[in-house]
Amino acid sequence: RFCCSGSAESLRNKIHVYRILDRSCAVLRSGELPQSKFFKPLEDAMLPAGSFNNRVAFITGGGTGLGRAMTTTLSALGAQCVIASRKLDVLQQTAGEISSRTGNKVHAVQCDVKDPQAVSRCVDQMEALTGLPDVIINNAAGNFVCPSERLSPNAWKSITDIVLNGTAFVTLELGKRLIQNQKGASFLAITTIYAESGSGFVVPSASAKAGVEALYKSLASEWGRYGHRFNIIQPGPIRTKGAFSRLDPTGSFEKSMIGRIPVGRLGQPGEIANLAAYMSSDYATWMSGAVIRLDGGEYLSMAGEFNELRRVTPDQWKMMEAMIRSTKGS
């Protein structure tokens, strides 16, 4: 009963519920594999203090989840942040909390990224508040799980509107104004590991995220001459607060997800935030057109044909070795 028909409003509610699945993402409360003790996350800001002094960062979907984590890190490193989404109350609360922690200004600007006029008004507002940004992070997204034979055109449109149109409208609007003002900037898009492979049951999201990657790779080539860099982070499953209970009530999906992550645990928002900060910083000015996967090894572990052999025990290997030897020369 995850999907797929119904009014735009009920669809929006479902998208809200399943937004946590975005970037294939989200969540565990419980188990980690034993090897996770080798891979403890460090989440505090990695770059030197002040790395973003006198910089303005614009983060879509900045009120919650990864967007909130990236805003926190950039703000802690000295950036003046502008966060945007549809929900002004959520944004304002996040802005207040982050700003009181870091001592740097965080502005909340309402913006429905799927509406180009709204994006334009949002950028007007930002220009008045902070001037044009030095750092742009396209993070806003929506997603839900649904067998594709149950997808309505409206379901398709809701996701592609936010993810692909939204990223395009924000990027084009800011890009044009930055070019006009001869101002350089770093653009970052948060996609997902399945933007590359595709994935069943999240087909609108997979398609739209793949489109976002094509958009960013294309502009990396075209707009370098204007001082613009374009890069992409593909997060694997990230531990965010609460979350999965309604998606995975039995916890079985969660367990199998952990089981295929070589590092033995989910990611933490601060780990994505540190990578995003580095890629958006002046330490990374030689980086453009890069696609960086941060997933604890999950993607390759799902791809390698023989990787399931990790379940074979030493005793079973002994038996198998004997069997292999006995077939030698046959």
Ligand SMILES: *[C@@H]1O[C@H](CO)[C@@H](O)[C@H](O)[C@H]1NC(C)=O
């Ligand atoms: C955005 O994408 C949808 C397809 O999902 C399309 O129908 C729509 O016209 C696009 N453009 C605008 C301006 O919304």
